[in-house]
Amino acid sequence: NAGVTQTPKFQVLKTGQSMTLQCAQDMNHNSMYWYRQDPGMGLRLIYYSASEGTTDKGEVPNGYNVSRLNKREFSLRLESAAPSQTSVYFCASSELDYGYTFGSGTRLTVV
Amino acid sequence: GIQVEQSPPDLILQEGANSTLRCNFSDSVNNLQWFHQNPWGQLINLFYIPSGTKQNGRLSATTVATERYSLLYISSSQTTDSGVYFCAVSGAGSYQLTFGKGTKLSVIP
Numbered sequence: 001n002a003g004v005t006q007t008p009k010f011q012v013l014k015t016g017q018s019m020t021l022q023c024a025q026d027m028n029h030n031s032m033y034w035y036r037q038d039p040g041m042g043l044r045l046i047y048y049s050a051s052e053g054t055t056d057k058g059e060v061p062n063g064y065n066v067s068r069l070n071k072r073e074f075s076l077r078l079e080s081a082a083p084s085q086t087s088v089y090f091c092a093s094s095e096l097d098y099g100y101t102f103g104s105g106t107r108l109t110v111v
Numbered sequence: 112g113i114q115v116e117q118s119p120p121d122l123i124l125q126e127g128a129n130s131t132l133r134c135n136f137s138d139s140v141n142n143l144q145w146f147h148q149n150p151w152g153q154l155i156n157l158f159y160i161p162s163g164t165k166q167n168g169r170l171s172a173t174t175v176a177t178e179r180y181s182l183l184y185i186s187s188s189q190t191t192d193s194g195v196y197f198c199a200v201s202g203a204g205s206y207q208l209t210f211g212k213g214t215k216l217s218v219i220p
Contacts, residue, residue: 031206042197042210050206058207059112090154100144100199100208102154 003027006091006103013081013110021076021106023091029101031094032074033058034066036087037105043090049074081110113138117198117211124188124218132183132214134198142201142208143174145183149194157183157196188218 004025013019025032030051035043035058045058049068063085065077074093078085091103114137124130136143145157158165158172160181165172169188174181185192195213 033206033208035210040212042212043199044210045207048206056206059209088152092154099159100146100156102146102156105152105154 004091004093004101004103006089006106008106009104011106011108013078013108015082015110017081018077018079019081019108020078021089021091021108022073023075023103024073025091025093025101026072027093027095027101028071029093029095030071032068033092033094033100034064034074034076035090035092036060037090038087046076046089081108083110086110112207113140113200113202113209115198115200115209115211117196117214119214120212121215122217124216126188126190126218126220128188128218129184129186130188130216132185132196132198132216134181134183134200134211136179136181136198136200138179138202139176140200141203143181144199144208145172145181146197146199147192147194148197148213154197185216188216190218190220192216193218 007022033048034046047066052071089106094100116135162176169186171184197213199208199210
């Protein structure tokens, strides 16, 4: 089925460990996004990629890096995880400014 | 940046009732979307509606851009409508969708 696929779905990290969240879309969308969702905070943009080869910071980029590997894939890396990065992470893609499609999310716990 | 306020924060409905959710935003927008997050966490795009009115089954949405608000109407609510409804906007030239904090809807049988 067409959509956005995120892996893994769940992850527990120890403080200081690193990991990469993977995201792939098969809708040929140009733009891709990483959001985090915390209780009572709605969704906040971490990084986005308007098109292949470009990435830009969003509202809460500190502690994260991203890579737009190709048009389909957009990964999010935590170099040294901190408890404050415990959250649910969502990847999304869109064409132009509308029609956002979200992945099913990654629930990350940093202990 | 643009501020987004949603009301009410919580809403409990009897199955079959109608409801109206509101989204106010602080500046002009070129993109406004409504999303439903179901109890399992999945986010579903309901409407792309920077202006005007759209309908999809029991759901409809209206955005009055000049007055900086949008309304989501749910008619004949069903238990499957439960979840959190988010409004998200972005301004001209911006790729950043700013989300409101959502309205949590509980539909009871």
